[in-house]
Amino acid sequence: MRIKGTTAAEIAGSVRDQVASGELAPRASLPPVRVLAGELGVNRNTVALAYRRLVEAGVAETRGRGGTVVAAVPQLAREGVGAGGDCVDLASGNPDPLLLPDLLGAARRGEYSPPLYGAPAIDPELDTWARADFAEDIEQPFRTLVTHGAVDATERLLNAHLTRGDLVAIEDPCFLASIGTLRLGGYRSAPVRVDGAGMRPDALRAALAAGARAVVCTPRAHNPTGASLTEERAADLRAILARHPQVLVIEDDHFSAVSARPYHRVTPPGSTRWALVRSVSKFLGPDLRLALVAADAGTTARLEARLSAGTTWVSRLLQHTARELLLDPRVHELHERARELYARRSGLLVERLRAQGIEVPYRPDGLNVWVELDVDGRAAVADLARRGWAVRPGHLFAPDPAAHQGAIRVTAATLTEPQAEAFAAELAAAVAELHSKAT
Structure with missing residues (x-):
């Protein structure tokens, strides 16, 4: 490795050239x-500035006392990882397929004309539905857009307002994709602890005092904990x-149509940069890659520049399908059934766990139940797998991987009563066995 240059720009450019050519491999110090600075005969501040520019560009990363290393592509955990072999899958985070509507049938209904370049980016009838839906919850002026799902919306919103290195307040524990979005975007995370409300x-006050420029919040059916904001907490x-x-506020209301809890808004009237995102993946289907976004005029304009018609608009065929489903009374009935069943299944699991002496302090909403244990979560996951049950360890959902070492996430979306009974007993046995090994 031979880094050259006498200015910060030249030094940074030399490192980038060697990274591009493969001379400097990922994670190389x-x-x-x-x-x-001594080798190049320059001031230390010049080299420090060069390194700072490399970090800002995502080419390098700092590791405190470990120095500065060449950045590697992050290895990120993802949703949808379920069971292997004969395990009962309580790990995937997926909705119940039997509670999702027929996408192909909806795509074939109604009037659809393939759009050409220059067509409006949003289906007019879908836009009308979205405006009415958002208007029930938003009092301030807003405009609507469609993105390629909630993760796409969050990433574009952050990119529209922030730069690499900015601090973002996110829930702790939090949605897996949020952790990935921040790491890939080069943002720093300010973990905000979550409880049942x-x-x-x-924790939010501390994150803002530390300089957070954006807040990403799940108002209900929080993944992974199932927590929902109460009216008092939202206030x-x-x-x-x-x-x-001036802080960007993003609310990810991903479970809106099938949540058993009301939506409570956290965005104050005076916020100048905000967005409410409602994807359809959990209640219309994960393959319908679409989210509806309501935002202030300035934020909408920034998003439109990234979703302009003729370049990367969201497929009008997907929008047509979503529109047909969202306007279908039969789908509304299916959503009512899903809301009831998801709440019943997660509640059933909580009851069976409590009967085994495993306390879940609140009744969750959504697809998942978060269980805090007094043993190592990864060891519990491994023990459960040997017993035929697949769940996910809690540390995967932590902005700081060292946190939540004693937690597991259980997906209850398809859980039956016999399964809930058997799983609770097996988890209690696994915990007891881990306790015995520790003594």
């Missing part, structure tokens, strides 16, 4: 600032955010 006010969070009107 760069020389300490003092050493490289949602984001904790003290507390609004009061805190009202003192930071």
